[in-house]
Amino acid sequence: MSVTHPRGFRASGVVAGLKASGTADLALVVNDGPDHHAAAVFTSNRVEAAPVTWSRTVVADGRADAVVLNSGGANACTGAPGFQDTHTTAEHVAGLLDVAAGDVVVCSTGLIGERLAMDKLLPGVDAAASALAADAGRAAAEAIMTTDTVPKLAVADRDGWSVGGMAKGAGMLAPALATMLVVVTTDAVVAPDRLDAVLREATRLTFDRIDSDGCQSTNDTVLLLASGASGVEADEAALTEAVTAVCAELARGLIADAEGAHHDIAIEVVSAASEDDALEVARSVARNNLFKCxxxxGDPNWGRVLAAVGTTAAAFDPASLDVSMNGVQVCRAGGVGDDRGLVDLSQREVRVLVDLHAGDAAATVWTNDLTHDYVHENSAYST
Amino acid sequence: MSVTHPRGFRASGVVAGLKASGTADLALVVNDGPDHHAAAVFTSNRVEAAPVTWSRTVVADGRADAVVLNSGGANACTGAPGFQDTHTTAEHVAGLLDVAAGDVVVCSTGLIGERLAMDKLLPGVDAAASALAADAGRAAAEAIMTTDTVPKLAVADRDGWSVGGMAKGAGMLAPALATMLVVVTTDAVVAPDRLDAVLREATRLTFDRIDSDGCQSTNDTVLLLASGASGVEADEAALTEAVTAVCAELARGLIADAEGAHHDIAIEVVSAASEDDALEVARSVARNNLFKCxxxxGDPNWGRVLAAVGTTAAAFDPASLDVSMNGVQVCRAGGVGDDRGLVDLSQREVRVLVDLHAGDAAATVWTNDLTHDYVHENSAYST
Structure with missing residues (x-):
């Protein structure tokens, strides 16, 4: 039930008519309290969509009562009229729910550079408000899908409280953040000033470590809402653990459903001098088109891995690098290791292990392969 | 005639048997003087191939008498035995030409992580030495081709002296440098201590501004040899201009023949606060897989351009960005501009103009589109 699994939340997903496919494209999530704490992380892309600009302001005071999300249009690069559309949407939601517009988060996803069809979106909001239900988390998750083939849902039950979440995102997945809209809810009682720290730690280790195609979106939003409806206080460490678990499951789901991908690839870098070094190396490999091809x-061309590692500023000696692919150490001490023909790449999941022999730090980045289907899906996205 | 167009040079290209295709795979270029000045620029990849390590030392004193180049194997990630193979090759060339091994540059290109077949390479060197001729520049250019479909040659005639060059490189083209082997020759009389500056300025504006797929090679080498055989002194500015012209023509040829590419795309960034800003923005767009797809x-999805620009640290106001594609201003002031349907992307050459409205600097980076053919060529490179 994703976002409606914790107590204190209602949700809905309806067809507003924004998507040509005629499938559900508008979702609403409402926090009925008693707490209305909120924290959010947004794209670091400087070209940010109108709903991102709006929602940054909404959550600045740590409160949000509802979030309205639409697929079928990103409302990015739409100028002042686009921002007005977001504002109008929030006002409309606020009127229906009897809350302040300034407490309504707005999220949009779809094509950049086109105005939203407000004549369809606003009646869709009416329908979504009417459909709100305490068991409609899945319907909401389905309504935010774009090229996703499955809705992404996750829950974590803890001692008297729980966390739930939904995510969408199937292409343009890059760190900080992937192209995604994510709503995570909890009914734990939590100090409002700690919610932001909880969310940032969770996203740092999850959504910030998936990188499907190196491209960063204009609309990424990860929102955490706390209702306090369980009446049970969760300490910060426990909440961080549970939110991280839900985010990790959602992030893994995004990679598993990435546009056109045939493989999910974990780039695990170990024995790095620092976590930053490990991340830089993992990201460099994850973004190397030749390696991904x-x-x-099914070609264990480990030279592509070394060439990618070599472009980084991380501490390592090229003559000490070890690389394994699915358990076969194809590169040993910077040179030829075991027979590359022993590597079996037939499974969906591929594991690449890079040992820098430079320290004790480690990090893993998940990415996808580069396929004909990826090129196909993205060569005619707006047409 | 490429490298043999200037006086004082002989070259050859022969079949050593390193390439399974049975085509020419070994080239030799000899500088007969009277001058033997040399300068070189190498890959900045920290995982560098054995011939790069060797050749750095060779040119450190500003002198080179010959360069031997092989396709059919990169001799990268081959450890100490691989370095010994490079050394042996240089010694063999030196013996045949009666020069010092320490004045023989070695270049290799092909698959990473496999030893060279020295039992074929050394007899190939014998054949190449026997075939040396003052009109064999084209044969040398053909022998260094890998997935190139045409040899890349260029010449520039100036007042009593000339510059000639050859290049290979068809994939893995990224700045500083592209995967390429380039030899440029001149018969101008030039102060040896200025040759390095001439070459660095020329490559900065040419090879460093092509980026086919964002991937950086382990073997890139650009070599400039000066014979002084014209007896005519060239001032530094004139020589820089001519070498830059030859490098620009070769660089454009590399993009035009890039693996699997259907389009050559010029990303021109203008009104930037600095040249570095312009370059950062141009490279970010050039490396955006979604834009390239x-x-x-044939989809003028300018939102992909803005999303790429937004990931940079360059000075600009997102609300002031203008983007034109093939002359149609699809984005105006960060928002929707002219009808994207007016953009015709049917020609091979595509021009994207990004106006940052932040200053007077500009830079252009050339790249390619991301195609099914690129994925196909690189999904089975080593198999």
Whole structure:
């Protein structure tokens, strides 16, 4: 039930008519309290969509009562009229729910550079408000899908409280953040001034470590809402653990459903001098098109991995690098290791292990292979 | 005639048997003087191939008498035995030409992580030495081709002296440098201590501004040899201009023949606060897979351009960005501009103009689209 699994939340997902496919494209999530604490993390892309600009302001005071999300249009690069559309949407939601517009988060996803069809969106909001239900988390998750093939849901039950979440995002997944809209809810009682820290720690280790295609979106939003409806206080560490678990499951789901991907690839970097070094190396490999094509082709071309590692500023000696692919150490001490023909890349999940022999830090970044289907899906996205 | 167009040079290209295709795979270029000045620029990849390590030392004193180049194997990630192979090759060339091994540059290109077949390479060097001729520049250019479909040659005639060059490189083209082997020759009389500056300025504006797929090679080498055989002194500015012209023509040829590409795309960034800003923005767009797929699909999805610009640290106001594609201003002041349907992407060459409205600096980076053919060629490279 995703976002409606914790107590204190209602949700809905309806067809507003924004998507040509005629499938559900508008979702509403309402926090009925008693608490209305909120925290959010947004794209670091400087070209940010109108709903991102709006929602930054909404959550600045740590409170949100509802979030309205639409697929079928990103409302990005739409100028002042686009921002007005977001504002109008929030006002409309606020009127229906009897809350302040300044407490309504707005999220949009879809094509950049086109205005939203407000004549369809606003009646859709009416329908979504009427459909609100305490068991409609899945319907909401389905309504935010774009090229996703499955809705992404996750829950974590803890001692008297729980966390639930939904996510959408199937292409343009890059760190900080992936192209995604994510709503995570909890009924734990939590100090409002700690919610932001909880969310940032959770996203740092999850959504910030998936990188499907190196491209960063204009609309990424991860929202955490706390209702306090369980009446049970959760300490910060426990809440962080549970929110991280839900975010990790959602992030893994995004990679597993990435546009056109045939493989999910974990780039695990170990024995790095620092976590930053490990991340830089993992991201460099994750963004190397030649490596990603090779995995698609079932070709354990480990030279592509070394060439990618070599472009980083991380501490390592090129003559000490070890690389394993699915357990076969194809590169040993910077040179030829075991027979590359022993590597089996037929499974969906691929594991690449890079040992820098430079320290004790480690990090893993998940990415996808580069396939004909990826090129196909993205060569005619707006047409 | 490429490298043999200037006086004082001989070259050859022969079949050593390193390439399974049976085509020419070994080239030799000899500087007969009277001068033997040399300068070189190498890959900045920290995982560098054995011939790069060797050749850095060779040119450190500003002198080189010959360069031997092989396709059919990169001799990268081959450890100490691989370095010994490079050394042996240089010694063999030196013996045949009666020069010092320490004045023989070695270049290799091909698959990473495999030893060279020295039992074929050394007899190939014998054949290449026997075939040396003052009109064999084209044969040398053909022998260094890998997935190139045409040899890349260029010449520039100036007042009593000339510059000639050859290049290979068809994939893995990224700045500083692209995957390429380039030899440029001149018969101008030039102060040896200025040759390095001439070459660095020329590559900065040419090879460093092509980026086919964001991937950086382990073997890139650009070599400039000066014979002084014209007897005519060239001032530094004139020589820089001519070498830059030859490098620009070769660089454009590399993009035009990039693996699997259907389009050559010029990303021109203007009104930037600095040249570094312009370059950062141009490279970010050039490396955006979603944008590159869209161009392949004939889809003028300018939102992809803005999303890429937004990931940079360059000075600009998102609300002031203008973007034109092939002359149609699809984005005006960060929002919707002219009808994207007016953009014609049917021609091979595509021009994207990004106006940052932040200053007077500009830079252009050339890249390619991301196609099914690129994925195909690189999904089974080593198999």
């Amino acid at each position: 090779a995995v698609f082709g | 869209a161009v392949f699909g």
